[in-house]
Amino acid sequence: MAKSSKVVMVVVLVVVLAALGWLAATVVTARWMMHPITVDLPQRTAKPATVSNGTPQTIDLRVDADNRIYWNKSQVALEELQQRMEAEVRKNPANPPELRIDANPDSEYEVMAKILAQAKNAQMKKIGFVQ
Incomplete structure (x- = not known):
């Protein structure tokens, strides 16, 4: 086997391994994205904080x-x-x-x-x- 074909095979092998790594990471991440996450967000209030004279304190x-x-x-x-x-x-x-x-x-x-x-x-x- 020629030296250049060995280099090509190594490059192809590296690309395939990188693609498999990306695919595995995507599958793992996709599983996380399918499960809902509960987040308690601040709720809007009808009236701002006020003191007895009605102005915000x-x-x-x-x-x-x-x-x-x-x-x-x-x-x-x-x-x-x-x-x-x-x-x-x-x-x-x-x-x-x-x-x-x-x-x-x-x-x-x-x-x-x-x-x-x-x-x-x-x-x-x-x-x-x-x-």
């Missing part, structure tokens, strides 16, 4: 480039954030307020991580980022 939290934190335009210390959040959640536990965070791109990641941890510990359910 939100907390605007801003972090500036120097890592100063502002709670609805009033400067607050990082250490007192969780207490404030807990107090707001206690006012209406069934419908907690929305926390809207506006972080300066130059603020430190560590400060944001602490804010988010405190929000989680205070049972804040609605947290969003704004610009």
